[in-house]
Amino acid sequence: xxxxxxxxxxxxxxxxxxxxxxxxxxxxxxxxxxxxxxxxxxxxxxxxxxxxxxxxxxxxxxxxxxxxxxxxxxxxxxxxxxxxxxxxxxxxxxxxxxxxxxxxxxxxxxxxxxxxxxxxxxxxxxxxxxxxxxxxxxxxxxxxxx
Numbered sequence: 515x516x517x518x519x520x521x522x523x524x525x526x527x528x529x530x531x532x533x534x535x536x537x538x539x540x541x542x543x544x545x546x547x548x549x550x551x552x553x554x555x556x557x558x559x560x561x562x563x564x565x566x567x568x569x570x571x572x573x574x575x576x577x578x579x580x581x582x583x584x585x586x587x588x589x590x591x592x593x594x595x596x597x598x599x600x601x602x603x604x605x606x607x608x609x610x611x612x613x614x615x616x617x618x619x620x621x622x623x624x625x626x627x628x629x630x631x632x633x634x635x636x637x638x639x640x641x642x643x644x645x646x647x648x649x650x651x652x653x654x655x656x657x658x659x660x
Contacts (some may be wrong), residue, residue, distance in 0.1 A: 515538045515539070515566045515567060515620060515623065515624060516538070516539045516541070516563075516564050516565045516566050516567070517531070517535070517538060517539065517540045517541070517565065517566070517567045517568075517569060517593075517620075518541055518542075518543065518560045518565040518567070518568050518569070518590075519531070519540065519541065519542045519543065519569045519570075520543060520553075520556075520568065520569060520570035520571065520572060521542075521543045521544060521548075521549045521550070522570060522571040522572055523542070523569055523570065523571055523612075524605065524609065525542050525544060526609075527609055527612065527613070528540065528542045528545075530609075530613055531612075531613075531616060534613065534616060534617050535616065535617065535620055538620060541565075543556070553572070553575060553581055553584065554580060554581065554584050557581075557584045557585060557587075557588040557590070558584065558587065558588060560588065560590065561587075561588040561589060561590055565590060566590055566591060566623075567590055567591040567592075567593055567620075567623060568585075568588070568590050568591070568592055568593065569593045569594075569595075569612070569616075570592070570593070570594050570595075571594065571595055571596065571597060571608070572594065573594050573596050573633075575592075575594070576592075576594075576631075585631075586629070589629050590629065591623050591626070591629060591630045591631075591632065592629075592630075592631050592632065593616075593619060593632040593634065594631075594632070594633055594634070595608055595611060595612050595633070595634040595636070596608070596633075596636060597636070598636050607636055607637045608636060610637050611634050611635065611636045611637045612634055614637075615634045615635075616634075619632055619634065
């Protein structure tokens with residue numbers, strides 16, 4: 515599968531996605547000199563160039579009838595994600611959600627019957643839900659040397 519990454523997706527995600535999806539071609543719009551190209555022109559051009567999926571952070575595309583029509587006409591799978599929090603924490607959560615989901619998403623798309631619209635849901639932003647933090651001097655776990 516050929517996957518095009520929109521310019522609103524951090525370019526730092528490119529190498530990770532290539533590593534996770536070695537059997538697929540993953541390109542960023544900046545690599546192919548399409549940065550700044552409006553989606554109404556980008557989508558048909560990408561489809562003509564053989565891209566089969568488009569990864570974007572632009573959830574508003576689906577609120578715009580002309581962009582939604584362009585997505586439909588492209589026949590490409592539309593994969594979107596959102597960044598619920600601002601700043602580096604939000605970016606990390608959004609990138610983590612995409613990285614965790616994309617191998618499963620691509621597996622589904624490889625066997626899909628026709629165009630699919632995918633929304634990758636974010637990770638829970640609450641720190642208590644993402645990791646455990648233990649101070650061994652105050653509350654040593656049983657494996658901690660005494």
